[in-house]
Amino acid sequence: MTINKMQKLEDKIMSQIKGGKIKLRSKYIFIAEKLGLSSGFVLSVLLAILFFNLAFYCAKESDNLAYLNFGSAGFLAFLESFPYLLIAAMVILAAVAGFFIKKSEGTYKWSFGYLAIGLIVMVMLGGGILAYTGVSERIEEAAFKNRMPSMMFRPFLERGIDMRHKGIAGRIAEIGETYLLIETPRGVEKVNYSFKNDEKFEVDGFIIAIGRREGDVFVADRIKMLAEDEMPMIRRGIHRMIGPSRPFSPPLPPLEMNRHDFLFMK
Numbered sequence: 001m002t003i004n005k006m007q008k009l010e011d012k013i014m015s016q017i018k019g020g021k022i023k024l025r026s027k028y029i030f031i032a033e034k035l036g037l038s039s040g041f042v043l044s045v046l047l048a049i050l051f052f053n054l055a056f057y058c059a060k061e062s063d064n065l066a067y068l069n070f071g072s073a074g075f076l077a078f079l080e081s082f083p084y085l086l087i088a089a090m091v092i093l094a095a096v097a098g099f100f101i102k103k104s105e106g107t108y109k110w111s112f113g114y115l116a117i118g119l120i121v122m123v124m125l126g127g128g129i130l131a132y133t134g135v136s137e138r139i140e141e142a143a144f145k146n147r148m149p150s151m152m153f154r155p156f157l158e159r160g161i162d163m164r165h166k167g168i169a170g171r172i173a174e175i176g177e178t179y180l181l182i183e184t185p186r187g188v189e190k191v192n193y194s195f196k197n198d199e200k201f202e203v204d205g206f207i208i209a210i211g212r213r214e215g216d217v218f219v220a221d222r223i224k225m226l227a228e229d230e231m232p233m234i235r236r237g238i239h240r241m242i243g244p245s246r247p248f249s250p251p252l253p254p255l256e257m258n259r260h261d262f263l264f265m266k
Helices: 002-018 027-061 065-080 084-103 112-130 135-144 150-161 232-241 259-265
Strands: 167-175 179-184 187-192 206-214 217-225
Touching (some): 027 112, 027 232, 065 167, 065 217, 150 232, 167 187, 167 232, 179 232
Parallel strands (some): 187 217
Antiparallel strands (some): 167 179, 167 206
């Protein structure tokens, strides 16, 4: 009985194939689809790892984390300077990788939650390992020199040196009684302050401030001097825009002239 049923099913399938209702696909198409899914998954994961690493790099190397030194007062400046674009790109790429792996054979039984957690852990571990390779610095250098393919990352990295409305950071070019002129990756900007300042400002020293913008002037509520090794991304941006620090030139001693020199000059 079973054999007869199998025979009938076989005949039915063959008749549908001959009638064009069922179309056979080559095994090479299946192989190509499998390779495509695998390649798409690997590429998506690698790019997600790279974008996560760049997000961590921008937060650490720019002024983003430095605003937290002001405590809760610097939280708005921290949020404003956070690398959202890089994080969004990482999440999208991780979702694409999840789509590819969900379409693969043998993974349909896995819970989506477990897949998502596994992908996040993989991306974070990979990004952490990549942070020790120096690849982010090379990408930044090539991106701002308009070299391909790193140039594609420039819109994401520009967030690290973009103008802020709640904070500002740069190199001191001029010191006034109640103002500073500072060099930033966007040019020279004026910082006004009206509070009693306890910091010892020095030309070519680096500062970070929180406050607000009023037209072309940044009105600071608090200002801090920075150590030499802080915010290297901002420093590189200033170097590209304006140039390196000016070498210190001590003032010339006053010219002393005697009577003979004075008569000679006349």
